[in-house]
Amino acid sequence: MTPNIKNIIFDFGDIFINLDKEAPLRGITRVAPGFMPDPEIDRINKLYEKGKITTEVFVDHYRSKLPGSSEQELIRIWNSIILDLPEQRIAFLEHLKNNHSYRLFLLSNTNALHMQQVLLNTGRPVFERFRSLFEKFYLSHEIGMRKPDEEIYRFVLDQNNLQAGETLFIDDLHENTNAAAKIGIHTWTLEPGKEDITQLFSKDLPL
Numbered sequence: 001m002t003p004n005i006k007n008i009i010f011d012f013g014d015i016f017i018n019l020d021k022e023a024p025l026r027g028i029t030r031v032a033p034g035f036m037p038d039p040e041i042d043r044i045n046k047l048y049e050k051g052k053i054t055t056e057v058f059v060d061h062y063r064s065k066l067p068g069s070s071e072q073e074l075i076r077i078w079n080s081i082i083l084d085l086p087e088q089r090i091a092f093l094e095h096l097k098n099n100h101s102y103r104l105f106l107l108s109n110t111n112a113l114h115m116q117q118v119l120l121n122t123g124r125p126v127f128e129r130f131r132s133l134f135e136k137f138y139l140s141h142e143i144g145m146r147k148p149d150e151e152i153y154r155f156v157l158d159q160n161n162l163q164a165g166e167t168l169f170i171d172d173l174h175e176n177t178n179a180a181a182k183i184g185i186h187t188w189t190l191e192p193g194k195e196d197i198t199q200l201f202s203k204d205l206p207l
Helices: 023-031 039-049 055-065 071-081 087-099 111-120 126-132 149-158 172-181 197-202
Strands: 006-008 105-109 136-139 166-171 186-189
Touching: 023 071, 039 055, 055 071, 055 111, 071 111, 087 105, 087 126, 087 197, 105 149, 111 126, 136 149, 149 172, 166 172, 172 186
Parallel strands: 006 105, 006 166, 105 136, 166 186
Antiparallel strands: none
């Protein structure tokens, strides 16, 4: 069969950079036993991911929920989700870029504090080496949209003249890949800990 995927859109967290998704809640419950996220916390988190509120407003909201916590402590807890960016994944991406003709994009739900931590954990030279491998690098807090809202997928397609049927989207969350699939994008829902992005060509995809 003639390959029909010409473009690949990658998520960032748990696709390239490792995450400990439970770490922030563990940290918060050590500070405030019994704390449970509520709809208002979820709303604030999503606003921050869209860049609709500042870091100061975001941190102040958490401080109002966790009296006695310092700004530095809350930022440390919030950023504890961010781990390492393995060299083998960057090397795989370099091989993909240098040996294939795919157009490569990154599309991540993230925020200003997490991206600061990414830079701290990876170092700027490594991060810039990674970032340079993508034609476009879309971060939710910079473009004012987030997955799984349909508008963000259409935005990436329209901005780059991509056809949905010629595009593959890789993410670790079913809600995100399901939303992309609804508009005709090919998808792979990668299972962190069981699969790795370096196994891309072992998957049953029209590459």
